Amino acid sequence: MVETAKLIQGNQAIxxxxxxxxxxxxxGYPITPSSEVAEExxxxxxxxxxxxxxxxxxxxxxxxxxxxxxxxxxxFTATSGPGFSLMQENLGFAVMAxxxxxxxxxxxxxxxxxxxxxxxxxDIMQVRWGRHGDQIVIALSPSSVKECFDLTVxxxxxxxxxxxxxxxxxxxxxxxxxxNFTPPAPGxxxxxxxxxxxxPPEQYKPFEPESDGIAPLAAYGSEYVFHVTSSMxxxxxxxxxxxxxxxxxxxxxxKKLELYRDEIVLTKTFDVEDMDILLVAFGAVTRAARAAAVxxxxxxxxxxxxxxxxxxxxxxxxxxxxxxRVKTVVVPEMNYSGQVAGEVRRVLGPDPDIKQVNKFNxxxxxxxxxxxxxx
Amino acid sequence: xxxxxGLKYLKKDSLPLMWCSGCGNGIVLAAxxxxxxxxxxxxxxxxxxxxxxxxxxADDYITTNALHTTHGRALAFATGIKAVNPKxxxxxxxxxxDGVTIGGNHFIHAARRNIDLTAIVVNNCNYxxxxxxxxxxxxxxxxxxxxxxxxxxxxxxxxxxxxxxxxNYVARGTVYHGRALQNHIKEALNKKxxxxxxxxxxxxxxxxxxxxxxxxxxxxxxxxxxxxTREEYERMTGPxxxxxxxxxxxxxxxxxxxxxxxxxxxARALGQ
Numbered sequence: 001m002v003e004t005a006k007l008i009q010g011n012q013a014i015x016x017x018x019x020x021x022x023x024x025x026x027x028g029y030p031i032t033p034s035s036e037v038a039e040e041x042x043x044x045x046x047x048x049x050x051x052x053x054x055x056x057x058x059x060x061x062x063x064x065x066x067x068x069x070x071x072x073x074x075x076f077t078a079t080s081g082p083g084f085s086l087m088q089e090n091l092g093f094a095v096m097a098x099x100x101x102x103x104x105x106x107x108x109x110x111x112x113x114x115x116x117x118x119x120x121x122x123d124i125m126q127v128r129w130g131r132h133g134d135q136i137v138i139a140l141s142p143s144s145v146k147e148c149f150d151l152t153v154x155x156x157x158x159x160x161x162x163x164x165x166x167x168x169x170x171x172x173x174x175x176x177x178x179x180n181f182t183p184p185a186p187g188x189x190x191x192x193x194x195x196x197x198x199x200p201p202e203q204y205k206p207f208e209p210e211s212d213g214i215a216p217l218a219a220y221g222s223e224y225v226f227h228v229t230s231s232m233x234x235x236x237x238x239x240x241x242x243x244x245x246x247x248x249x250x251x252x253x254x255k256k257l258e259l260y261r262d263e264i265v266l267t268k269t270f271d272v273e274d275m276d277i278l279l280v281a282f283g284a285v286t287r288a289a290r291a292a293a294v295x296x297x298x299x300x301x302x303x304x305x306x307x308x309x310x311x312x313x314x315x316x317x318x319x320x321x322x323x324x325r326v327k328t329v330v331v332p333e334m335n336y337s338g339q340v341a342g343e344v345r346r347v348l349g350p351d352p353d354i355k356q357v358n359k360f361n362x363x364x365x366x367x368x369x370x371x372x373x374x375x
Numbered sequence: 376x377x378x379x380x381g382l383k384y385l386k387k388d389s390l391p392l393m394w395c396s397g398c399g400n401g402i403v404l405a406a407x408x409x410x411x412x413x414x415x416x417x418x419x420x421x422x423x424x425x426x427x428x429x430x431x432x433a434d435d436y437i438t439t440n441a442l443h444t445t446h447g448r449a450l451a452f453a454t455g456i457k458a459v460n461p462k463x464x465x466x467x468x469x470x471x472x473d474g475v476t477i478g479g480n481h482f483i484h485a486a487r488r489n490i491d492l493t494a495i496v497v498n499n500c501n502y503x504x505x506x507x508x509x510x511x512x513x514x515x516x517x518x519x520x521x522x523x524x525x526x527x528x529x530x531x532x533x534x535x536x537x538x539x540x541x542x543n544y545v546a547r548g549t550v551y552h553g554r555a556l557q558n559h560i561k562e563a564l565n566k567k568x569x570x571x572x573x574x575x576x577x578x579x580x581x582x583x584x585x586x587x588x589x590x591x592x593x594x595x596x597x598x599x600x601x602x603x604t605r606e607e608y609e610r611m612t613g614p615x616x617x618x619x620x621x622x623x624x625x626x627x628x629x630x631x632x633x634x635x636x637x638x639x640x641x642a643r644a645l646g647q
Contacts, residue, residue, distance in 0.1 A: 024459070025455065025458065025459050027454075027455060027458075043644075046637070046640050046641040046643075046644035046645070047641075047644045047645060049641075051458045051459055051637060053454070053455075053458055055451065055454075055484070056480050056481060056483075056484040057480060059448060059451065059481075060448065060450075060451035060454070060480075060481055060484070061451075062451075063444065063445070063448045063451030063452040063454075063455065064451050064452065064454050064455030064458070065455055066452055066455065067424070067442065067451070067452035067453060067454065067455030067456040068455035068456065068458060068459045069455075070442060070456065071422075071455070071456045071459045071460045071463070072459075072460070073459040073460075075455065075459075089445055089448075090445055090448060090451075093444065093445055220422045220440045220442075220456060220460065220463060221419065221420060221440075221460050221462060221463050222419070223419060224419075225418045225419055225438070225439065225440050226440060226441075227434065227440070227441045227442075227443075228441065228442045228443065229434075229441075229442075229443035230443070230444070230445065231443065238389075238435065239435065239443075
């Protein structure tokens with residue numbers, strides 16, 4: 001069957017992208033503005049042999065997807081601000097126990113209950129640092145309905161390949177926006193499945209990395225019997241309080257992503273070849289930044305855009321390389337404190353003129369808002 | 376048939392057990408492993424899921440698959456496992472603080488959903504691992520490290536909660552009544568749908584010491600005297616019942632479990 005273009009919402013595209021990537025378990029708790037992901041999964045999962053579970057809260061949702069993933073099924077959840085806060089402890093579990101899964105956080109305006117139905121980009125630091133303990137995470141941020149689909153597939157791929165939870169840091173604008181979208185045919189996008197062990201069952205150690213830095217993951221119910229804990233553990237998966245072991249384990253959690261940094265960090269650039277001003281944007285605001293760059297060029301100001309498709313690990317090298325060509329860098333983002341602007345300063349140092357465009361009233365940043373900072 | 380020892384499910388290289396002398400956890404562990412043996416459970420198709428607390432360390436001593444989770448959330452993790460692989464035997468080991476205090480919400484909803492898990496809640500009436508603070512099952516007026524003048528709160532009846540929430544099987548045992556406990560665990564493992572065995576168990580290190588039952592023997596005597604059948608309990612009137620609790624099977628039903636219901640939903644979805 002040839003798929004034709006459909007007018008669909010970002011949240012629907014996330015659900016469809018997950019199913020395309022092979023997800024067959026969704027556990028979640030309703031919350032605006034992410035609920036359509038759950039609704040779509042409730043309709044689609046039983047038709048594709050999957051399971052939709054509406055849990056009692058987001059704590060349970062996060063726990064359930066970790067359990068399902070360890071039973072060998074690609075799993076995900078979707079939430080927003082308050083729910084994302086509740087998920088942090090068990091998200092940390094997934095980091096420590098190296099359990100592949102995807103967490104969609106459709107960012108909304110805070111703090112706390114805030115403007116529950118309005119967009120924001122104010123969870124960027126929570127995505128990075130929201131859990132206790134030292135760790136790194138992968139987070140991707142879509143700017144369109146198509147990217148909602150594509151980056152969900154990508155999130156699963158990275159998650160499966162590196163045995164990590166991946167966060168899709170969407171925002172209310174892309175989640176509720178409707179655009180024409182043609183779903184890719186099966187096989188059109190790459191779909192990666194986690195590496196399974198090949199050693200005899202009695203030799204399997206669930207946390208022992210192979211030469212590529214990644215440990216294969218068996219499934220409960222397979223011929224491999226294994227023990228998983230989020231307490232400090234050695235390669236065999238049982239508790240180990242030895243300081244040398246802790247050094248190894250925490251380093252391993254970092255190194256396995258540092259090793260593949262270039263594969264994980266994704267960016268897009270627009271009109272950067274001859275630019276004098278660089279706009280650094282992510283998520284829905286990328287659209288305003290691109291429109292602003294086009295408008296600026298009409299007045300003779302050569303503006304270009306760097307879109308941070310991956311927000312964590314932060315695209316520091318890509319940014320530094322482009323910023324070397326300009327005197328001014330502008331960072332528009334829907335938060336007060338300049339969560340990404342702070343990272344841009346950290347990477348670029350004091351030399352370039354870094355301007356912030358911040359809006360935190362639940363309204364979208366417009367191209368005009370950005371143009372005011374340029375012109 | 377020779378007597379089941381359960382030894383083949385015991386990780387001997389993890390011994391000795393980390394629990395205090397006089398703790399009841401070893402007796403519950405033995406009853407569980409014997410029940411595994413009597414039912415012919417395999418290591419491959421069994422997952423033991425634990426939370427955090429003294430009893431939550433039990434997975435360290437069991438040869439099956441295991442998942443040691445966060446405090447209070449074991450049932451949520453177990454729910455995900457069972458939902459995607461109904462063939463697995465999923466056994467959830469929690470204490471009173473873990474399973475029904477911080478984890479109370481998950482406990483209610485696992486029972487309501489009637490997901491085919493077996494929860495074994497060891498109730499030692501306090502948080503043993505953190506030093507004997509009061510939990511939701513600490514009896515009123517009892518002394519703990521955070522109720523120096525007596526507990527102002529009332530205790531929760533775990534079995535009654537599981538029963539009204541919809542569990543298919545509910546039983547309460549004690550570590551004094553070892554053989555009956557093993558039978559309850561076996562029945563619970565065999566039951567499709569959510570099943571709960573509450574095991575009243577001594578914590579001589581904290582709860583006993585704080586409540587004039589310093590020795591493990593005193594605590595076992597307490598279990599022997601205060602754990603009574605439903606008939607015995609119902610013969611008592613008013614204040615006579617104080618301090619006594621019912622042991623035995625308290626609920627036994629066959630409502631369809633979550634996975635069975637979800638299969639029906641799948642068939643409906645595909646029929647549309």
